[in-house]
Amino acid sequence: ALKVTATAPGVVKLFGEHAVVYGRPAIAMAINKGIKVTVEEGGGDSLTILAKDLAVKGVAIRVTGNSIEGSVIDDSQLSRLASYALTALRIMTEKYGGDLRGIRVIIESQLPIGAGLATSAAVSVAAAAAYARLINVKLSKEDIAKIGHSVELTVQGAASPMDTATSSMGGVMYIKPGVELRKLSTSLKMPLVVGYVERELTTGELVKRVKALYNKHPRVVEGIIDSIGAIVDEAVTALSGGDYVALGELMNINQGLLEALGVSNHRLSNIIYMARKAxxxxxxxxxxxxxGAMIALAPGVEDKVAVAVELAGGEVILIDVNYEGVHVE
Ligand code: MEV
Incomplete structure (x- = not known):
């Protein structure tokens, strides 16, 4: 092919974020909005990465042979996204060959970038899947998930496989790093309200913050992380039984523990409390x-909770489950 487009879903984290970086299990859900990456052969000597409709200037990167010479121009969310796409292509050529000269990459997003909805995982997964098709390499969704994870590790330094696995494979995923990757349900209805506020820190910075707290108070933080792991195990049972009351309780306990790890903030916690009050x-x-993002489990009161989230200063994103995962056209 001369031109391939792949779309990979964004991801909401239902349970277990941060603890999953320490090998505990987590549950995440792919959503029906994501990132579209088009990879095309254009000729010429340079690799170009463009992002459409993101209200930021394009990013141009020069490539000589397979070594990247230029660097991402500005320091915006967009260029962060571009470095994930670039790293995905670089890892793909290292593993499967191909030549990045003359390649044009176009990134389009249906989600706010860097809000905690796994746009970096989605762009990595979509870029890898599109490039694989372009060079006629057949990869499974598991293979693409692994490449996406290497991309996140390369760009961020630390990352669990949660977001990339869920974006690639779709549905509601149970992820126990290095141990188990399992689709939990193909028919589950999750009456979720998703909101977000601007972020003060990146995921990478927050992962570092938790690590610093861990090093300072290892016994205490180990206990918190273990409790989050226990929440995930109970949530699996509650999900299979459709027990929303238990799921809600587990979400609230999980939030308390995330607060204890120091990764919430005043605005986000306020929205979370308002959602509960509604x-x-x-x-x-x-x-x-x-x-970044928050979720509220609101069966029968979705509208009321969405209004509360907006009144508290959050933006609501309407979502549904995406069961398919990455999709190549
Ligand atoms: C980021 O979406 C979730 C974290 O658990 C980091 C990771 O899993 O790599 C905070």
């Missing part, structure tokens, strides 16, 4: 924290 059975931050 009738949500449970509410928690979702993802790295520091602002």
């Amino acid at each position: 009738g949500a059975l449970g509410a928690k931050l979702s993802g790295g924290g520091g602002g």
Whole structure:
């Protein structure tokens, strides 16, 4: 092919973020909005990465042979996204060959970038899947998930496989790093309200913050991380039984423990409390924290909870489950 487009879903984290970096299990859900990456052969000597509709200037990167010479121009969320796409292509050529000269990459997002909805995982997964098709290499969704994870490790230094596995494979995923990757349900209805606020810190910075707290108070933080792991185990049972009350309680406990790890902030916690007050059975931050995304379990009161989230200063994103994962056209 001369031109391939792949779309990979964003991800909301239902349970277990941060503890998953320490090998505990987590549950995440792919959503019906994501990132679209088009990779095309254009000729010429340079690799170009463009992002559409993101209200930031494009990023141009020069490539000679397979070594990247230029660097990402500005320091915006967009260029962060571009470095994930670039790293995905670089890892793909290291593993499977191909030539990046003359390649044009176009990134389009249906989600706010860097809000904790796994846009970095989605761009990594979509870029890897699109490039694989372009060079006629057949990869499974598990293979693409692994490449996406290497991309996140390369760009961020530390990352669990949670977001990339869920974005690639779709559905509601149980992830125990290095041990188990399992789709939990293909028919589950999750009456979730998703909101977000601007972030003060990146996921990478928040992961470092937790690490510093861990080093300072290892016994205490180990206990918190273990409790989060126990929440995930109970949530698996509650999910399979459709027990929203138990799921809500577990979300609230999970939020308390994330607060204890220092990854929530005043604005985000406030939205979470307002969502509960409006009738949500449970509410928690979702993802790295520091602002960013939150979720509320609100069966029958979705509208009321969405209004409360907006009144508290959050933006609501309407979502549904995406069961397919990455999709190549
Ligand atoms: C980020 O979406 C979730 C964290 O657990 C980091 C990771 O899993 O790599 C905070």
